Amino acid sequence: MTRTENFQRYADAVEECAVDGNWERLRDHFTEDVVHERSVGALYDFRQQGIDDVIAGYKESSNNIDRRFDRRIFVATEPISETDKRVRLPWVCLFVLDGQPACVDEGIEVATYRDNHICHLVPGVADYMARAE
Numbered sequence: 001m002t003r004t005e006n007f008q009r010y011a012d013a014v015e016e017c018a019v020d021g022n023w024e025r026l027r028d029h030f031t032e033d034v035v036h037e038r039s040v041g042a043l044y045d046f047r048q049q050g051i052d053d054v055i056a057g058y059k060e061s062s063n064n065i066d067r068r069f070d071r072r073i074f075v076a077t078e079p080i081s082e083t084d085k086r087v088r089l090p091w092v093c094l095f096v097l098d099g100q101p102a103c104v105d106e107g108i109e110v111a112t113y114r115d116n117h118i119c120h121l122v123p124g125v126a127d128y129m130a131r132a133e
Contacts, residue, residue: 003113004080007087010111010118014058015074018066023058027051031119038123054121069103071096077106085113 001009010029017023036054037047048057066072073094081088092106112120 001116002082003085003087003116004082006113006116007080007089007111007118011076011080011089017058018062018072018074021059021062023055023062026055026058029118030054031114031117034117034119034121036121036123065095068097069095070098073102087111087113 006029010026013025013029017025030051032051033049034051034054035047035049036057039045039047046057048054071094073096075092075094076089077092078090088108088110090106090108092104095103095105097103107124110122110124111118
């Protein structure tokens with residue numbers, strides 16, 4: 001399986017987890033010492049290290065953001081690209097509260113692989129959430 005295929009499986013699993021809250025299914029995609037971090041100088045900055053911390057971070061983020069909306073719509077804005085040990089996925093995510101304009105979040109996720117598992121994940125997110133027009 002290519003890294004691109006592997007990453008697509010991970011991205012699909014994230015979407016399943018966002019629906020049912022079973023973030024434990026992501027364990028198969030990470031190394032034990034995985035690092036998940038973002039540093040853009042904004043409210044969204046974080047660093048999680050180790051598989052338990054990363055999974056706890058996904059749960060917390062989902063509970064604090066996703067669950068406050070009626071729907072979450074994730075769209076890849078370009079195909080996954082692969083270079084060396086990394087994959088890259090530009091995306092946009094709409095958070096919909098019925099009767100209100102959607103909140104839009106966008107970025108580029110970059111994952112570094114070791115032995116077919118993600119060892120470093122950087123979700124490059126715009127440092128704001130803007131109201132969709």
